[in-house]
Every structure is written in C-alpha cells, then in structure tokens.
Amino acid sequence: MPPAPRGAVVCGPSRYLREDERIHIADRLREKATMRQIAAELGRSPSTISREIRRNRTVLHDYGTWYYRPHAAQARADARRPRPKDRKISRSGELRTAIQEMLDEKWSPEQICQALRTRFPDRPEMHVVHETVYQTLYLQGRGELRRELAGALRSGRARRKPRRQAQQRQPRYSHPMVMISDRPAEVEDRAVPGHWEGDLIIGKNSGSAIGTLVERSTRYVMLLHLPADHGAEAVRDALTSTVTTLPSRLARSLTWDQGSEMGRHHEFTLATDIPVYFCDPASPWQRGSNENTNGLLRQYFPKGTDLSDHTPEHLLAVADQLNRRPRKTLGWETPAERLAKLLATAS
Incomplete structure (x- = not known):
C-alpha cells in the first residue's frame, strides 16, 4: 500500500488523549520527531506529550531502554481513569x-x-x-x-472550609467599598499619625462584642463599648462618638475588615469625614497592629466569656493600661508617650 499522507491529527474537544493520537505519537517517535513537533501536530501542549510518554511507555529494566506502544498506552490510561479510586x-x-x-x-x-x-x-x-x-x-x-x-487536626474542623475565588464573591455591602489598595501611601509607612485599624472581639455565643481601635503610628488603643448589640448601626454610632473626641490631625482614616458590622460605613464617613478602607478577604495581616492588639486584649477578655459584663469605665482602664505598656516596636516607649510627643510636635 502507498504510504498515507501525513498531516496534523484533528484534536477533538476531549481533554484526554485519544487512541489515534497515541498512534500518531508512536509513529512520530519512530521517525525521531521532537516532543514539540509532535505537540504542534496534535494541537497539544509539549508537556502533555512528554508526560504521556513518561507515564505510559514500557521500560526494559535489563537493558535500560524503553519503547512506546500506543495500544498498550491506551489500555494503561483506561485502567487509571475509573473513579473513585482506592486511596x-x-x-x-x-x-x-x-x-x-x-x-x-x-x-x-x-x-x-x-x-x-x-x-x-x-x-x-x-x-x-x-x-x-x-x-x-x-x-x-x-x-x-x-x-x-x-x-x-489542629483546626478542630470536621469539614473542609470552602475557599471561593475572589471573583466569585458577592458584593459585601450595598454601598461601594474603598479597598486597601487605594489607601494613601502615607498610611503604609506609619510616618503620619491619625490612621487607625479597627475590629471587633466577640464574646460568648456571639452575643456581645467590644470594638477595638489601634493607631498605626503609635499603637495607641481605644475600645468601643457594645454591650447589647454589635450590628452595623450600633458600631456606626460607637465609632462616631469615639472618633469625634479626637483632634482632627489624629482622625485621618480607618482600616477595617469586611465584617457585616461595617455595613453603614458610608454613613460613618459622612458624619466624621474619615474615609474607611477595607482589607481583602481572608487577609488579617493587612491589619497587623490591630490583630496583635486583639491578642493582647484576650488576656483581659478571654474567649467564651460574656463581654457585656464589662463597663465603659473598665474598658477605659484596660486601654489605659495597654497604652502605658512599653513596646519594643516603639523603642521601648509607651503608646501614650509616643502620642504625647507627636501632639507636642504638631502644636
């Protein structure tokens, strides 16, 4: 029979190699074609061809050589394909x-x-x-x-936590968020005071909470009293009443995660003229100072306790004690001392 004209094998929609493609691979290997030449003819990736040959070739251990047989390769691939497999x-x-x-x-x-x-x-x-x-x-x-x-497992979870892609997430709030990527550069280097990070620490059965605010430059701490409700309206009101006590040069911005408690963030911005920047999902390191402070606060407010038992006076005393604690990151100054210096310099 005259030799059949060689041309590119039409690649169907299947993600798996077909038997005719394996025959083409075997023929071209005998003709000393390269992996890239074979891949181009089949419309496949070169890594697909090299992986196919590596997985389905037959190795002669006594001689250290190998050969590729398309029908045997097809049988091996079919045997591996059924699901489920024994682990x-x-x-x-x-x-x-x-x-x-x-x-x-x-x-x-x-x-x-x-x-x-x-x-x-x-x-x-x-x-x-x-x-x-x-x-x-x-x-x-x-x-x-x-x-x-x-x-x-250390996580204690009996089921895997699903991880959705960022593009699959639904908008968190009805009003558009300003993301942390749009935050001014002066916030990042901590050179200018007045930029705060915020979060909630939650009490027993999610029935109570305490709001935490940390100034990025001085690590100065302020606590929000939320004894009965930590919904969007209660957090908005507590934040507004707290930041209005600050000098204008110490109230420049607020960074928060995408918790539901910030659903009224635009109303807070209108009332205080303080922009709110939101962290990316599942990125607590973007509020590193606040996360560290929340860990320190758990010494005073252990997990699983009712946080509504704490009075505003007690919260003020706890914040004052933290603000009088020397910090290595501040050169062993206290947050209160560093804040006093900044205010004195500004005045």
Missing part, C-alpha cells in the same frame, strides 16, 4: 499504621509526610503528600483512618 493510605496497612501513630502524637499532616520521607528514603510506596492525608482524614467515616477528626 494510597487505604491500600497499605503499614503506611496507615505509621500515619496513625504520628497523628496520635498530634503531628500535622505536613510534618507526617516529611517524617515518612526521612524514615523511608528508599521506599516511595511509603511517601505521600500532605493533601493525601487531609483527604483521607476528611473521608475517615469510610474507615480509612480510625480517628476522631476533630482531635486529629
């Missing part, structure tokens, strides 16, 4: 026991995976990535690991 941990009793022992020692999945590679350097069947351990734990109801999930 690696469920297939190996030795691996399952080793992981269970380290879970009993309160090790994290990532620590477990590194320990397995160190303990069994020449046994790849005993190596897993931490995602494999996580997936097995979250499916532990199927009996793959005999463990109470809440005790096995």
Whole structure:
C-alpha cells in the first residue's frame, strides 16, 4: 500500500488523549520527531506529550531502554481513569499504621509526610503528600483512618472550609467599598499619625462584642463599648462618638475588615469625614497592629466569656493600661508617650 499522507491529527474537544493520537505519537517517535513537533501536530501542549510518554511507555529494566506502544498506552490510561479510586493510605496497612501513630502524637499532616520521607528514603510506596492525608482524614467515616477528626487536626474542623475565588464573591455591602489598595501611601509607612485599624472581639455565643481601635503610628488603643448589640448601626454610632473626641490631625482614616458590622460605613464617613478602607478577604495581616492588639486584649477578655459584663469605665482602664505598656516596636516607649510627643510636635 502507498504510504498515507501525513498531516496534523484533528484534536477533538476531549481533554484526554485519544487512541489515534497515541498512534500518531508512536509513529512520530519512530521517525525521531521532537516532543514539540509532535505537540504542534496534535494541537497539544509539549508537556502533555512528554508526560504521556513518561507515564505510559514500557521500560526494559535489563537493558535500560524503553519503547512506546500506543495500544498498550491506551489500555494503561483506561485502567487509571475509573473513579473513585482506592486511596494510597487505604491500600497499605503499614503506611496507615505509621500515619496513625504520628497523628496520635498530634503531628500535622505536613510534618507526617516529611517524617515518612526521612524514615523511608528508599521506599516511595511509603511517601505521600500532605493533601493525601487531609483527604483521607476528611473521608475517615469510610474507615480509612480510625480517628476522631476533630482531635486529629489542629483546626478542630470536621469539614473542609470552602475557599471561593475572589471573583466569585458577592458584593459585601450595598454601598461601594474603598479597598486597601487605594489607601494613601502615607498610611503604609506609619510616618503620619491619625490612621487607625479597627475590629471587633466577640464574646460568648456571639452575643456581645467590644470594638477595638489601634493607631498605626503609635499603637495607641481605644475600645468601643457594645454591650447589647454589635450590628452595623450600633458600631456606626460607637465609632462616631469615639472618633469625634479626637483632634482632627489624629482622625485621618480607618482600616477595617469586611465584617457585616461595617455595613453603614458610608454613613460613618459622612458624619466624621474619615474615609474607611477595607482589607481583602481572608487577609488579617493587612491589619497587623490591630490583630496583635486583639491578642493582647484576650488576656483581659478571654474567649467564651460574656463581654457585656464589662463597663465603659473598665474598658477605659484596660486601654489605659495597654497604652502605658512599653513596646519594643516603639523603642521601648509607651503608646501614650509616643502620642504625647507627636501632639507636642504638631502644636
């Protein structure tokens, strides 16, 4: 038979290589074509071709050579495709026991995976990535690991927390937000006082809260009394009454997270002429001073307690004690001393 004219194989919509494409790969390999030439002819990525050959070739261990057979490659790919598959941990009793022992020692999945590679350097069947351990734990109801999930993971969550992409998030408030990326540069370097970070610390059963304000330049702390309600209107009123006691040069901006308590942020800005900048979702480090201060405040207001029991006078005393505490980041000055110096210089 005369040779068939060679042309590019039409690539269908499937994400998987078809058998005719594997035949084309085998033919072109015999003709010493490069991976990129084959990929261009098939309309595939070069990494797809190299991965296909690496995974489905037949290696002759005695001779150190390999060959690629398209029908055998197709059979291997078909055998791997069915779902669901048995997980690696469920297939190996030795691996399952080793992981269970380290879970009993309160090790994290990532620590477990590194320990397995160190303990069994020449046994790849005993190596897993931490995602494999996580997936097995979250499916532990199927009996793959005999463990109470809440005790096995430090987060204490028995279900995975879904992570949505930023573009999939719905607008948080009815009024447009001004994001932290639009905040003036003077806020970032902490050179100019009057830029504040804010948040709420929540009490028992989310029934009470205390508002926290931290000045970025001096770390000066102010607390908001919210005994009965920490909704948008209550937070707006508490913020307004607090910041109006400040000199104008100490009331330049406020940075907050995207909590529902800031639903009236535009009304606060209209009442005080203080712009509010919002952090990106799940980015607490963008309010680092406030997060650190909230940790310090938990010494006074432990988690799981009723925060409505604290009077405004007590909140003022706690803030005063923090403001008189020397800070390493301020050269061992106190926030009150640093604020007094700034006010004296400005006057």
